[in-house]
Amino acid sequence: MRSIESHETSSQSETEALGAGIALRLAPGVVVYIRGDLGAGKTALVRGACRQLGVAGRVTSPTFTIAHRYDDGIHPISHLDLYRLGSHLDSEVPGLLEEELGPERITFVEWPGDLDENSAVAVLNISIEHRGGDKRLVKLW
Numbered sequence: 001m002r003s004i005e006s007h008e009t010s011s012q013s014e015t016e017a018l019g020a021g022i023a024l025r026l027a028p029g030v031v032v033y034i035r036g037d038l039g040a041g042k043t044a045l046v047r048g049a050c051r052q053l054g055v056a057g058r059v060t061s062p063t064f065t066i067a068h069r070y071d072d073g074i075h076p077i078s079h080l081d082l083y084r085l086g087s088h089l090d091s092e093v094p095g096l097l098e099e100e101l102g103p104e105r106i107t108f109v110e111w112p113g114d115l116d117e118n119s120a121v122a123v124l125n126i127s128i129e130h131r132g133g134d135k136r137l138v139k140l141w
Helices: 012-023 042-052 083-100
Strands: 005-009 030-036 067-070 077-081 106-110 122-130 136-140
Touching (some): 012 042, 012 122, 042 106, 067 083
Parallel strands (some): 030 122
């Protein structure tokens, strides 16, 4: 993993603000892979990005539905959480990604596992790790 940038956050609101800053760099066709333990702040980061991109409604983890779509912002957004697919990732994801990836969408993927990064037009990788208390280390590459 080659880290291009590292950021520290100390609260959920700071993680959301970092997501908003990251969103300024995103364009349709980009896929953002987000890795981190349960409760690391992956959805908070996506929420901040979605707000920056004009999404007004609730932005929650799609853990049980696998995917949420937000079409009320500047660009259409797909938000996937592949945690529940576990060992079925290889067999389930190709069809799902076909529907959620596209040159007109920005796609956020929590728990991407070993997805092929070459399947997307452009990929941004993000990892979030706990640093004690509310502190997080967020790396982008």
